[in-house]
Amino acid sequence: xxxxxxxxxxxxxxxxxxxxxxxxxxxxxxxxxxxxxxxxxxxxxxxxxxxxxxxxxxxxxxxxxxxxxxxxxxxxxxxxxxxxxxxxxxxxxxxxxxxxxxxxxxxxxxxxxxxxxxxxxxxxxxxxxxxxxxxxxxxxxxxxxxxxxxxxxxxxxxxxxxxxxxxxxxxxxxxxxxxxxxxxxxxxxxxxxxxxxxxxxxxxxxxxxxxxxxxxxxxxxxxxxxxxxxxxxxxxxxxxxxxxxxxxxxxxxxxxxxxxxxxxxxxxxxxxxxxxxxxxxxxxxxxxxxxxxxxxxxxxxxxxxxxxxxxxxxxxxxxxxxxxxxxxxxxxxxxxxxxxxxxxxxxxxxxxxxxxxxxxxxxxxxxxxxxxxxxxxxxxxxxxxxxxxxxxxxxxxxxxxxxxxxxxxxxxxxxxxxxxxxxxxxxxxxxxxxxxxxxxxxxxxxxxxxxxxxxxxxxxxxxxxxxxxxxxxxxxx
Amino acid sequence: xxxxxxxxxxxxxxxxxxxxxxxxxxxxxxxxxxxxxxxxxxxxxxxxxxxxxxxxxxxxxxxxxxxxxxxxxxxxxxxxxxxxxxxxxxxxxxxxxxxxxxxxxxxxxxxxxxxxxxxxxxxxxxxxxxxxxxxxxxxxxxxxxxxxxxxxxxxxxxxxxxxxxxxxxxxxxxxxxxxxxxxxxxxxxxxxxxxxxxxxxxxxxxxxxxxxxxxxxxxxxxxxxxxxxxxxxxxxxxxxxxxxxxxxxxxxxxxxxxxxxxxxxxxxxxxxxxxxxxxxxxxxxxxxxxxxxxxxxxxxxxxxxxxxxxxxxxxxxxxxxxxxxxxxxxxxxxxxxxxxxxxxxxxxxxxxxxxxxxxxxxxxxxxxxxxxxxxxxxxxxxxxxxxxxxxxxxxxxxxxxxxxxxxxxxxxxxxxxxxxxxxxxxxxxxxxxxxxxxxxxxxxxxxxxxxxxxxxxxxxxxxxxxxxxxxxxxxxx
Numbered sequence: 001x002x003x004x005x006x007x008x009x010x011x012x013x014x015x016x017x018x019x020x021x022x023x024x025x026x027x028x029x030x031x032x033x034x035x036x037x038x039x040x041x042x043x044x045x046x047x048x049x050x051x052x053x054x055x056x057x058x059x060x061x062x063x064x065x066x067x068x069x070x071x072x073x074x075x076x077x078x079x080x081x082x083x084x085x086x087x088x089x090x091x092x093x094x095x096x097x098x099x100x101x102x103x104x105x106x107x108x109x110x111x112x113x114x115x116x117x118x119x120x121x122x123x124x125x126x127x128x129x130x131x132x133x134x135x136x137x138x139x140x141x142x143x144x145x146x147x148x149x150x151x152x153x154x155x156x157x158x159x160x161x162x163x164x165x166x167x168x169x170x171x172x173x174x175x176x177x178x179x180x181x182x183x184x185x186x187x188x189x190x191x192x193x194x195x196x197x198x199x200x201x202x203x204x205x206x207x208x209x210x211x212x213x214x215x216x217x218x219x220x221x222x223x224x225x226x227x228x229x230x231x232x233x234x235x236x237x238x239x240x241x242x243x244x245x246x247x248x249x250x251x252x253x254x255x256x257x258x259x260x261x262x263x264x265x266x267x268x269x270x271x272x273x274x275x276x277x278x279x280x281x282x283x284x285x286x287x288x289x290x291x292x293x294x295x296x297x298x299x300x301x302x303x304x305x306x307x308x309x310x311x312x313x314x315x316x317x318x319x320x321x322x323x324x325x326x327x328x329x330x331x332x333x334x335x336x337x338x339x340x341x342x343x344x345x346x347x348x349x350x351x352x353x354x355x356x357x358x359x360x361x362x363x364x365x366x367x368x369x370x371x372x373x374x375x376x377x378x379x380x381x382x383x384x385x386x387x388x389x390x391x392x393x394x395x396x397x398x399x400x401x402x403x404x405x406x407x408x409x410x411x412x413x414x415x416x417x418x419x420x421x422x423x424x425x426x427x428x429x430x431x432x433x434x435x436x437x438x439x440x441x442x443x444x445x446x447x448x449x450x451x452x453x454x455x456x457x458x459x460x461x462x463x464x465x466x467x468x469x470x471x472x473x474x475x476x477x
Numbered sequence: 478x479x480x481x482x483x484x485x486x487x488x489x490x491x492x493x494x495x496x497x498x499x500x501x502x503x504x505x506x507x508x509x510x511x512x513x514x515x516x517x518x519x520x521x522x523x524x525x526x527x528x529x530x531x532x533x534x535x536x537x538x539x540x541x542x543x544x545x546x547x548x549x550x551x552x553x554x555x556x557x558x559x560x561x562x563x564x565x566x567x568x569x570x571x572x573x574x575x576x577x578x579x580x581x582x583x584x585x586x587x588x589x590x591x592x593x594x595x596x597x598x599x600x601x602x603x604x605x606x607x608x609x610x611x612x613x614x615x616x617x618x619x620x621x622x623x624x625x626x627x628x629x630x631x632x633x634x635x636x637x638x639x640x641x642x643x644x645x646x647x648x649x650x651x652x653x654x655x656x657x658x659x660x661x662x663x664x665x666x667x668x669x670x671x672x673x674x675x676x677x678x679x680x681x682x683x684x685x686x687x688x689x690x691x692x693x694x695x696x697x698x699x700x701x702x703x704x705x706x707x708x709x710x711x712x713x714x715x716x717x718x719x720x721x722x723x724x725x726x727x728x729x730x731x732x733x734x735x736x737x738x739x740x741x742x743x744x745x746x747x748x749x750x751x752x753x754x755x756x757x758x759x760x761x762x763x764x765x766x767x768x769x770x771x772x773x774x775x776x777x778x779x780x781x782x783x784x785x786x787x788x789x790x791x792x793x794x795x796x797x798x799x800x801x802x803x804x805x806x807x808x809x810x811x812x813x814x815x816x817x818x819x820x821x822x823x824x825x826x827x828x829x830x831x832x833x834x835x836x837x838x839x840x841x842x843x844x845x846x847x848x849x850x851x852x853x854x855x856x857x858x859x860x861x862x863x864x865x866x867x868x869x870x871x872x873x874x875x876x877x878x879x880x881x882x883x884x885x886x887x888x889x890x891x892x893x894x895x896x897x898x899x900x901x902x903x904x905x906x907x908x909x910x911x912x913x914x915x916x917x918x919x920x921x922x923x924x925x926x927x928x929x930x931x932x933x934x935x936x937x938x939x940x941x942x943x944x945x946x947x948x949x950x951x952x953x954x
Contacts, residue, residue, distance in 0.1 A: 006524065014610065034889070039496070052834070138903070173893045
């Protein structure tokens with residue numbers, strides 16, 4: 001028999017991986033809740049109409065589509081109709097042969113039989129949710145959502161076909177306080193996770209102002225894509241690319257001071273204000289960034305905050321602030337990102353609802369934490385106590401014992417089979433259990449149990465109450 | 478534009494629903510962990526080979542199958558090959574017409590193009606996991622798994638196409654201590670959730686013994702199906718059904734004392750021992766049940782425990798203990814169930830691994846809790862404090878204020894827009910926020926903030942530190 005396997009690009013998570021991942025999810029969730037965000041969940045499958053056309057042509061191709069077997073009947077009917085319509089004279093050849101049914105359908109017709117797809121992200125389902133439930137929602141609506149998404153991408157290192165997104169958004173409010181709050185959330189989450197980060201901030205309106213300023217408002221996308229590559233390919237290559245895209249020599253010349261902006265955030269903003277003096281949109285963007293900075297100055301803030309004009313992610317989508325977060329100590333892509341969008345729900349018929357949100361990349365954060373090995377000790381431990389018995393009588397004796405441990409909030413288990421001490425100790429070690437309680441003949445007589453600290457190897461005979469005190473103290477340490 | 482919707486049989490969960498559901502999941506999870514069970518997760522999609530043939534013919538039909546668009550290419554190739562092989566003379570008619578591709582495939586061939594399916598339960602993926610990762614696992618392996626499953630069932634009240642299962646199993650141990658532990662887990666979970674339950678216990682070996690005893694070992698399934706209906710249809714109808722199934726008058730006669738068993742568990746067991754005196758298997762089953770009862774007597778136990786010979790769920794699957802749990806105060810199907818299986822992993826090539834497990838029906842438990850309305854107060858509350866500001870200056874003032882509240886572990890938010898008091902109060906009410914802090918001109922001057930208890934309506938001016946103490950005390954209450 002072949003060893004069973006799972007589809008490529010998907011993963012099993014072992015207990016060790018799960019507790020680490022849950023630690024990350026729980027930390028993020030706790031911070032979301034501390035800020036008054038509420039959880040929602042949407043179904044894994046959405047109607048294809050909800051998903052198609054929302055992620056560009058490429059995105060449509062990456063959707064997983066769902067058939068249910070009930071649809072077989074539909075296909076059969078469709079096939080028969082098709083054959084009849086085309087009056088196929090070869091039907092006799094086909095009947096009862098290798099191909100008893102003749103199907104004449106274009107692939108797209110065939111695929112039109114699928115009506116459902118797996119969700120591709122959490123943003124579109126959220127927009128659908130807001131429109132569908134608009135009458136039950138009190139705005140501003142602060143929600144978070146932590147669920148898996150699926151993409152039929154070519155699997156490769158660090159890219160999966162099933163992965164988790166952790167989204168937090170507020171819709172129905174234009175206030176910049178929301179941007180400030182989200183930046184505080186980023187700062188809080190990563191300081192709790194002990195990851196040192198740089199939060200990069202940009203504003204779509206500033207980018208629009210720059211395109212205005214150099215006289216190429218239509219080329220805003222090309223310009224930002226080119227700027228985005230500055231760090232990787234250098235100034236000369238960026239200028240060449242801009243030329244290829246059709247930017248005039250004058251425009252490229254005008255762009256140089258913007259490309260070469262460096263130094264403090266305040267310095268950059270001051271220079272930008274001079275350059276974008278004539279662009280109303282540009283100045284509005286600068287003003288927004290300044291206001292966010294000044295609000296943040298009122299809060300206790302640990303991360304590095306950097307105005308980064310090369311930040312252009314999801315440009316067609318964002319209308320104001322754009323965020324991106326990088327880990328300072330690990331080379332990896334962005335671990336969190338987002339921005340303000342002014343018309344998310346418009347695609348579903350509810351215009352003029354402004355929102356702002358960010359998404360934490362749980363899988364990359366997991367990689368960062370693993371690489372830095374910065375999980376707190378209690379994350380690694382599950383069971384606190386294993387009770388090792390030497391026979392059936394001892395097992396019966398241990399039943400109320402283990403229950404008392406659990407009542408005290410201590411995660412405890414009895415090794416269920418009668419096995420040699422060595423095997424039971426190996427079990428404790430492999431599960432990283434820090435305490436072992438041994439119950440043998442002596443213990444049955446005296447009522448004092450042998451308690452072993454697996455870390456130090458120290459072993460003592462104590463009454464159960466004392467053992468409970470000892471372990472509770474150890475857990476709280 | 479049409480109002481967006483979701484596929485039939487699926488659900489959105491609103492914040493109010495989510496916090497209640499999370500309360501149930503978290504309670505179950507906490508108990509699992511207290512007993513030393515560790516979490517795993519498996520992918521939503523499994524290879525079809527893993528799923529097919531595991532749930533009977535009916536189950537196969539209820540699988541959701543997945544296509545990814547990358548498979549279009551494969552279909553096209555297949556089609557061309559097919560046309561060529563059949564040397565279709567009508568190709569010219571079809572080419573460039575309404576049906577530019579001619580596909581000759583049986584529906585099952587077409588469906589064979591799907592290689593993946595959504596998981597149908599957590600048991601088969603778990604068996605696959607154990608076999609695939611057998612070298613990384615230390616046995617006995619105690620795992621829990623809480624994830625959604627999908628079935629293409631006809632949706633109806635209380636039956637969904639996407640729903641959650643909460644499974645807890647231990648594999649690689651024959652000890653009855655595991656059965657005892659699982660019954661304790663059931664008792665713990667439902668007493669924490671404040672649901673009064675009856676735990677029904679049966680044993681496959683006793684059922685086999687009964688079939689032996691009446692001389693119809695082959696009819697064990699028919700017999701248990703008939704017995705299972707006793708409560709619903711009455712004795713006479715059960716006897717008629719048994720006759721139809723081919724049971725002799727003598728056999729039916731012999732079965733009567735078993736069907737009429739009633740009274741205490743000990744009474745039932747004593748009678749059974751007499752009846753099954755000659756069946757080795759039957760006596761073994763009785764012995765197992767007795768041992769489980771005697772072990773449980775050593776533990777502190779709240780639920781009603783009942784030996785129920787009509788309990789036959791998943792009979793073909795279970796080999797020893799069978800469990801089922803019913804809520805005492807709500808008319809609804811079973812809310813938890815399970816049993817011992819001796820060859821779960823055999824289907825994937827790893828024989829002789831015995832396991833025992835139970836599954837909590839989260840959706841039904843949710844229905845029971847809603848009907849009884851027994852959620853603790855803190856479950857209903859998310860945000861603890863809303864800060865209401867009367868202008869921008871007040872908003873800026875409130876930034877460090879809200880941060881201090883959060884640092885004290887209080888979930889707090891600032892209403893982000895400048896809106897009328899009434900609108901902000903409505904927001905607090907709709908989110909069930911128990912405390913409101915008002916910041917206006919007076920508060921800015923004095924530094925004392927107006928703190929309103931939304932429950933009592935009481936309103937006081939206090940310094941922030943006092944407010945924090947008050948609310949922390951309230952949360953802990």
